[in-house]
Amino acid sequence: MLNLTLLEQLLVVSIPCSVISMAFIQKTKMMFKSSKIIILYSFIINMLLGVVFTMSFGSKDLIESLWIGLFSFIGADTIYRLLEGKLKPFSELKDSEIKYDL
Numbered sequence: 001m002l003n004l005t006l007l008e009q010l011l012v013v014s015i016p017c018s019v020i021s022m023a024f025i026q027k028t029k030m031m032f033k034s035s036k037i038i039i040l041y042s043f044i045i046n047m048l049l050g051v052v053f054t055m056s057f058g059s060k061d062l063i064e065s066l067w068i069g070l071f072s073f074i075g076a077d078t079i080y081r082l083l084e085g086k087l088k089p090f091s092e093l094k095d096s097e098i099k100y101d102l
Contacts, residue, residue, distance in 0.1 A: 014069075014072045018046070024049070029041070051065040
């Protein structure tokens with residue numbers, strides 16, 4: 001039987017975690033030369049932040065923390081798509097960084 005209460009709790013915890021991870025990734029993604037790495041970088045950050053966030057502020061075990069990291073990764077992508085047009089894409093960040101270096 002599916003434990004819907006546990007699933008609901010994991011989803012609720014993953015919401016603030018995805019917001020924090022999305023903000024962190026937006027601030028740090030311009031240090032990469034290629035945009036192909038950003039999805040892997042985002043996945044790793046979400047998984048790490050999900051585990052650290054859950055272990056720090058909750059009483060979930062490692063498996064549940066990894067689920068929160070996965071939900072956070074999926075949710076951060078959804079939030080990014082909702083904010084599309086309001087955030088600068090990777091190519092514009094790299095162009096503006098080159099202009100500042102000159």
